[in-house]
Amino acid sequence: MVDVLEPQTAAHDDHGHDEHHGPSGIMNWLTSTDHKVIGLNYTVTSIIMLVIGGAFAMLIRAQLTTPNGSVVTLAQYNELFTMHGSVMIYLFAGPFAFGGLANYMVPIQIGAPDMAFPRLNALSYWLYLTGSITMLLGFAVAGGAANFGWVGYAPLSDALNAPGAGADLWIGALLLTGFSAIFTGVNLVATIFYLRAPGMTMFRMPIFTWNMLVTGILILLAFPVLTAGLVMLYADRHFGTHIYDANHGGVPILWQNIFWFWGHPEVYILALPFFGMVTEIIPVFSRKPLFGYKGMVFATIAIAALSTGVWAHHMFTTGTVLLPFFSFMTYLISIPTGIKFFNWIGSMWGGQIRFTAAMLFAIGFLITFLIGGITGIILASPPLDFFTHDTYFVVAHFHSVVMALVIGAMAGLYYWFPKITGRFLNERIGKAQFWFLFLGSTIFTMPGYLLGLKGMPRRMAVYTLHPEWQHLNTLSSVGAWMIGFSTILFVINAVKTTRSPKTAGPNPWDAHTLEWFTTSPPPHHNFYALPNIRSERPTWDYYHPDAPALTHDDHDPSHMPNAAKGATK
Amino acid sequence: MKTEARLLIGLGVFVLIMGIVYGIWSKELSGTVMLIGTGILGIFPGLYYRYWSKRMAGRPEDTDAPVDAGAGFIGSFPGSSIWPFVLGMGCWLMVLALVFGSWLAVIALPTITFALAGATAEGRRGGAASH
Numbered sequence A: 001m002v003d004v005l006e007p008q009t010a011a012h013d014d015h016g017h018d019e020h021h022g023p024s025g026i027m028n029w030l031t032s033t034d035h036k037v038i039g040l041n042y043t044v045t046s047i048i049m050l051v052i053g054g055a056f057a058m059l060i061r062a063q064l065t066t067p068n069g070s071v072v073t074l075a076q077y078n079e080l081f082t083m084h085g086s087v088m089i090y091l092f093a094g095p096f097a098f099g100g101l102a103n104y105m106v107p108i109q110i111g112a113p114d115m116a117f118p119r120l121n122a123l124s125y126w127l128y129l130t131g132s133i134t135m136l137l138g139f140a141v142a143g144g145a146a147n148f149g150w151v152g153y154a155p156l157s158d159a160l161n162a163p164g165a166g167a168d169l170w171i172g173a174l175l176l177t178g179f180s181a182i183f184t185g186v187n188l189v190a191t192i193f194y195l196r197a198p199g200m201t202m203f204r205m206p207i208f209t210w211n212m213l214v215t216g217i218l219i220l221l222a223f224p225v226l227t228a229g230l231v232m233l234y235a236d237r238h239f240g241t242h243i244y245d246a247n248h249g250g251v252p253i254l255w256q257n258i259f260w261f262w263g264h265p266e267v268y269i270l271a272l273p274f275f276g277m278v279t280e281i282i283p284v285f286s287r288k289p290l291f292g293y294k295g296m297v298f299a300t301i302a303i304a305a306l307s308t309g310v311w312a313h314h315m316f317t318t319g320t321v322l323l324p325f326f327s328f329m330t331y332l333i334s335i336p337t338g339i340k341f342f343n344w345i346g347s348m349w350g351g352q353i354r355f356t357a358a359m360l361f362a363i364g365f366l367i368t369f370l371i372g373g374i375t376g377i378i379l380a381s382p383p384l385d386f387f388t389h390d391t392y393f394v395v396a397h398f399h400s401v402v403m404a405l406v407i408g409a410m411a412g413l414y415y416w417f418p419k420i421t422g423r424f425l426n427e428r429i430g431k432a433q434f435w436f437l438f439l440g441s442t443i444f445t446m447p448g449y450l451l452g453l454k455g456m457p458r459r460m461a462v463y464t465l466h467p468e469w470q471h472l473n474t475l476s477s478v479g480a481w482m483i484g485f486s487t488i489l490f491v492i493n494a495v496k497t498t499r500s501p502k503t504a505g506p507n508p509w510d511a512h513t514l515e516w517f518t519t520s521p522p523p524h525h526n527f528y529a530l531p532n533i534r535s536e537r538p539t540w541d542y543y544h545p546d547a548p549a550l551t552h553d554d555h556d557p558s559h560m561p562n563a564a565k566g567a568t569k
Numbered sequence B: 001m002k003t004e005a006r007l008l009i010g011l012g013v014f015v016l017i018m019g020i021v022y023g024i025w026s027k028e029l030s031g032t033v034m035l036i037g038t039g040i041l042g043i044f045p046g047l048y049y050r051y052w053s054k055r056m057a058g059r060p061e062d063t064d065a066p067v068d069a070g071a072g073f074i075g076s077f078p079g080s081s082i083w084p085f086v087l088g089m090g091c092w093l094m095v096l097a098l099v100f101g102s103w104l105a106v107i108a109l110p111t112i113t114f115a116l117a118g119a120t121a122e123g124r125r126g127g128a129a130s131h
């Protein structure tokens, strides 16, 4: 590591190209162990998965636009919602967050040259890619893709009810992507524990990195449980065991316990990275330091801790769970989440807000996630859940949450795109995309809440007996197509940008964290130089020596960045 | 290293206590086992970090060290390697063997062995492309 104290310049960049080595083209794609290349591979692959899963969603909504739709058959509909949910959760949301942007940004944010285990990191990607192909192969085999929902409940997933190869491909895909996630978790934790730059204490790490650390730990706690559950499911299907088989003394509800013991932490494995992204974006575009840094960190840890004890709120209606325990624990999670919202608003309060596309998406994330959170509180109450379980109220609730994640993903992409490519995404297209995505998400989910209260069940291809549900369903479909259109805008923008000039420079947003200290894109092994790190805003401190971040624990003037700077020069 | 240890032990102890309360209250086995197991999974590595944090001097990343305190060798980072790809393909074939028949394992297992051997040899050499 080098010890000069200069921001990165174009002159350095030339040097970077000389230093670039290793194979290029397809061989580079196959053999690279650079976290930036792997992170980009992840990002692009997961966005393709978002488009595929989104296409399934468009078909679903087309089918539901009329009470007796004939877009797909009833059997195809079962495959569609299963694969839509599976692709979105297993192949888009998680990999995008912890394999894509985190892989790219975490090492740079802490001043590291790469992930701790670069070859393991590459293996993660190959397991993810092959897992994705395996899942989609389901459509190509006799009997079709898996059709028992993304949760694979026993006994729907047993050999009798799901005899085809599609179900085994689904299990195989989850084994591959599960190990991929575990390896990424190992890498994130080891990198953050061992490869931080001098001065980068734990409580100076960017909040995005903190969130990825906690996400990594959650992955390590949760995913092995799912993998074990899947192995037992496979054994039941092929090796004659009866673990989930009630007819032979097995316990079907065990699958639900195992699945949700992974499944609820997974909700936070998906959400925490996006919390982290907006926590980076909001202060930068409000020209303020983050409000409540330590509160943010402790809220993240508290969310992770509590998330391991709430799984059976997905099982209230089974009649086998301790209702008060799970209801109470679920309510507790709203406290740290509330702290986060308070701090996000506090970070904007009184700031000079710049409404860039990234900032708009970040605010859209807050609003949409808040709606999902509030309806989640309704569902956490067993009497209310008994009434709404397995209706469109639930579908609308978790789509408020996951659409917030998609909006958050866009916030991250618009924010970091200049860092990754040196080019800005077009802001005008970005803002148009934002309004279509944000309003589309609202128009798509709101009718769902009402339909759920009227009693429309989920996973149903026709509602012939209830033609009066059609208006709300049509409205919901219009929202869905607005979301689809917004995705097209994004693809156009990304493709168009590949021809625009590289004007970003190292620090276009006047941002806070280390990734904005190096060149855009960063060189091999990330840095030619690092600043002294004396606060959670090292890049800001460097560019604004007279307006240093007075941090929570740093009131000693000799620790001020400008003093430190004078000392090293 | 202290903060790292506290984080893991804190999480582990919390989940462990939750598991005990849950077990006594619900008398439901699977959740109790998973919670207690998860708690231990946090405490174990946490104790390991604590052990080391007591025995080693403060690392530059845990203090107000100047940035050149990190100069020198920090690890070897292979620039590129074909083995993760080969290993990934082997694992994929192995999973496909679960679906389409064990004959695929005849290709999968040698591929995995070959890749592991290749990766190990590359690691021993310090990695052909590493620096």
Ligand code: HEM
Residues within 6 Å of the ligand: A054, A057, A058, A060, A061, A081, A082, A084, A085, A086, A088, A089, A092, A093, A148, A149, A150, A151, A395, A399, A402, A403, A405, A406, A444, A458, A459, A460, A461, A480, A483, A484
């Ligand atoms: C383009 C926007 C989207 C639309 C229009 C959409 C639409 C739908 C609809 C209508 C259903 C219910 C199907 C039924 O129960 O019959 C559904 C289910 C589901 N969606 Fe989405 N969705 C979208 C995006 C997402 C995203 C981004 C995720 C996750 C990251 C997601 C995850 C799921 C899951 C897990 C299910 C449950 C599948 C099951 O019941 O097994 N969706 N979606």
Ligand SMILES: [Cu+2]
Residues within 6 Å of the ligand: A263, A264, A267, A310, A311, A313, A314
């Ligand atoms: Cu949950």
